[in-house]
Each structure stands twice: as structure tokens, then as C-alpha cells.
Amino acid sequence: VIVIGGGDTGADCVATALRQKAKSVVQFGKHPKLPDTRVGDNMWPEQPYVFSLDYAYEEAQAKFGEDPRQYSIQTTKIVADKNGKLKELHTIQMEKVKNEQGKFEFHEIPGTEKVWPAQLVFIAIGFEGTEQPLVKHFGVDSKNNRIDATYGEYTTNVEGVFAAGDARRGQSLIVWAINEGRQVAHEVDRYLMGSSVLPK
Known part of the structure; x- marks a missing residue:
């Protein structure tokens, strides 16, 4: 290896x-x-x-x-x-x-x-940011190759588009990605269903 x-x-x-x-x-x-x-x-x-x-x-x-x-x-x-x-x-x-x-x-x-x-x-080389063609395709705002989304809500400037983990916060530890992944799943579920029973 x-x-x-x-x-x-x-x-x-x-x-x-x-x-x-x-x-x-x-x-x-x-x-x-x-x-x-x-x-x-x-x-x-x-x-x-x-x-x-x-x-x-x-x-x-x-x-x-x-x-x-x-x-x-x-x-x-x-x-x-x-x-x-x-x-x-x-x-x-x-x-x-x-x-x-x-x-x-x-x-x-x-x-x-x-x-x-x-x-x-x-x-296992450094994360350089989100892939800009995808971000631009959806019209999502980004700064310094990171998607502009509010921590805790994970909403972007585009209705129904969410971002979390390294794409939002930049290069970080996997525990942060797991944490934000759980939280954004809760927020997406709440957005789609009106409420959520998923853990946050």
C-alpha cells in the first residue's frame, strides 16, 4: 500500500x-x-x-x-x-x-x-475546494472555493439547495463532515416534509 x-x-x-x-x-x-x-x-x-x-x-x-x-x-x-x-x-x-x-x-x-x-x-492530498462547474451550474454562491451556506441551517442562496461538510467549511476533519452531514439531513428532511424526526 x-x-x-x-x-x-x-x-x-x-x-x-x-x-x-x-x-x-x-x-x-x-x-x-x-x-x-x-x-x-x-x-x-x-x-x-x-x-x-x-x-x-x-x-x-x-x-x-x-x-x-x-x-x-x-x-x-x-x-x-x-x-x-x-x-x-x-x-x-x-x-x-x-x-x-x-x-x-x-x-x-x-x-x-x-x-x-x-x-x-x-x-490523501489537500482538499482544494468544491468543484466550481457544479456550483456555477446551480447558481450557488461560493467564496474561496467553499459554498456559502449558514452553519446550522446549511441553506444556500438557491431555494432547495443545501451544503455541508468540507464543501461548506473547507478542509477539515471527518468528524466535522459526519456532524454536518447529520445536521443537513435533518434540515433537508424538514424542508421537504415540514418537520423532521431525524437526529440533529
Whole structure:
């Protein structure tokens, strides 16, 4: 199993793969490994950006003897076998550097290409917002790629159109999506039926 994406969702994918008896698990992240201690531009009271082993990585290390994360790595190609089944991923190492404007860019490092055998890939990269063609088709208002809907009511500017979860609040935890999903189901039921017995 290969997990593409270094965040919390990726960690959950690693843990789930372990519990489903994966033969091996690797997680690809685009950023470099965090330092063991705070660096100069990460002073208190900011959250410390330091290396740690979350629950998923502790479990992987206990099972396989090493941290499953690969840092500063970019997938360049996904390859299938002759039957169309996933066979391997091709990667290259990346370098994070500041450009002349002081912004970070990622540059490929020639000669660091690698082929990884794989049977299953989870893509756990950042949510960039709702798909705008669908939003525009319905005439729904959005801001910063998020549907404009009031928390608790989930109504949009279009009668009978509701929005909840990441589409409304932006990238967040699954527990928020579940919570808002239950609440919006109640609101939709109330809209359609005049009242609702669904939990909120």
C-alpha cells in the first residue's frame, strides 16, 4: 500500500492499511522531514513544528521496524500491468528552496528516480475546494472555493439547495463532515416534509 499525502488523513490511511493486514505500507509526503527541535522561526507560543511519531507511524514502526514516511518525494507516474491493474509508482526526490521573491518552490533532484511496487494507492492530498462547474451550474454562491451556506441551517442562496461538510467549511476533519452531514439531513428532511424526526 502506498499513501500519497503527508497529513492527518494520510496517517489514518496508514493505520487502516496496517489493520487490514497490508504486507507493506509507505507514505509519500512532499515536505522535508521536520527537525527534532524548534528552529529559530518557530518560537513559542506558536505550535512546535517538530518531528513526532503519531499513532499510525508508531504502529507501522512496531510492525515493520521503520517509520513508513518518505519525505520530499513526488510521484511522477502510476503504471498498470497488461491487465490494467496497478503495478508500480515512479517517484523523484524534491528539494524545497526559496525563490527570489522569498516564496518556497519544489525542484526535482536529477538522479533520484525510484520505482515502487504497489497494489493499492490512497490519494490523501489537500482538499482544494468544491468543484466550481457544479456550483456555477446551480447558481450557488461560493467564496474561496467553499459554498456559502449558514452553519446550522446549511441553506444556500438557491431555494432547495443545501451544503455541508468540507464543501461548506473547507478542509477539515471527518468528524466535522459526519456532524454536518447529520445536521443537513435533518434540515433537508424538514424542508421537504415540514418537520423532521431525524437526529440533529
